[in-house]
Amino acid sequence: MGAMLAATAQEQMRLGTSDPDPAAVRLRAPGVGDAAALWTLARQAGGLDVHAPYAYVLLCHAFAGTCAVAEGPEGAVGFLTAFRLPDESSCLFVWQVAVLPARRRQGWAGRMLRHVLARPGCADIRCVEATVTPGNCASRALFAGLAAELGAPLRTEEGFPRSLFPGGRHEPESRIRVGPWTPRS
Ligand SMILES: CC(C)(COP(=O)(O)OP(=O)(O)OC[C@H]1O[C@@H](n2cnc3c(N)ncnc32)[C@H](O)[C@@H]1OP(=O)(O)O)[C@@H](O)C(=O)NCCC(=O)NCCS
Incomplete structure (x- = not known):
């Protein structure tokens, strides 16, 4: 009976027909599991x-301190993978961020990013970098929102042109940089 009820709730969320309880989603560092x-x-x-x-195994193993998973009753509903730039360790490079379609526009991507930045081990991070494709408005809004909240500069410049990718089908990636910001006391 419990399993049937759980399955119904999962199905509703997959279809986006329920109003998922935000409190039921937990943010944490991922493990290899x-x-x-x-x-x-x-x-x-x-x-x-x-x-x-x-x-993904490697990211969860070696970079867990700068990655996050959002876990709801239906399992992982979002993740953010990121690492410190080797030549600029105070800059967090966000590699990928994804949220299940049924959970989008509820603030989970923004919360995962802030969750990582709020960790004691990330207290010295002063800027965030990422690359985004031209039409990815959600991703651009995510970083613009962080810049606005922190009162930090937001810069967009050429990142990785289409010619770098094999097959000619990959969109170009612009580089977005938020920061540096001043630490809050
Ligand atoms: C990008 C993505 C992770 C955003 O996740 P999300 O949980 O819906 O984002 P949030 O709810 O935290 O919203 C962050 C900001 O983006 C805005 N936003 C979200 N979706 C948007 C959309 N489709 N169009 C325009 N703005 C959008 C929100 O309004 C919010 O802005 P605000 O801070 O000014 O209010 C999600 O759309 C996704 O998984 N996309 C597919 C994978 C992808 O493209 N990832 C990014 C490249 S690695």
Whole structure:
């Protein structure tokens, strides 16, 4: 009976017909046991390069401190993978961020980003970088929102042109940089 009820709730959320309880979603650092779910979510999200499953295992293993997973009753509903730039360790490079379609526009991507930045281990981070494709308004709004909240500069410049990608089908990626910001006391 409990399982049937749970399945019904899951189905409603998948279809976007329920009003999921935001309190039921927990943000945390991922572990290697989450890697397969992140890979599956990357496939479901659309608009992302889906990397090899090994890449998600590695991110959850070696970069968990700068990555986040949002976990709801139905499993992983979002993830954010990021790492510190090797030549500028105070800059967090956001590699991928994805939220299940049924959970979008409820603030989860923004919360995952702020959750990572609020960790004690990330207290020295002063800027965020990412690359975005031209039509990805949601991703642009995510970083613009962070810049506005922190009162930090937002810069967009050429990042990785189409010619860098094999096959000629990958869109160009502009580089977005938020920061540096002044630490809050
Ligand atoms: C990008 C993505 C992660 C955003 O997730 P989300 O949880 O819906 O985002 P949030 O609800 O936190 O919204 C963040 C901001 O984007 C805005 N936004 C969200 N979706 C939007 C859309 N489709 N068009 C325009 N703005 C949008 C929100 O209004 C919010 O802006 P605000 O801070 O000014 O209010 C999600 O759309 C997604 O998974 N897309 C597919 C994968 C992808 O393209 N990832 C990014 C490249 S790695």
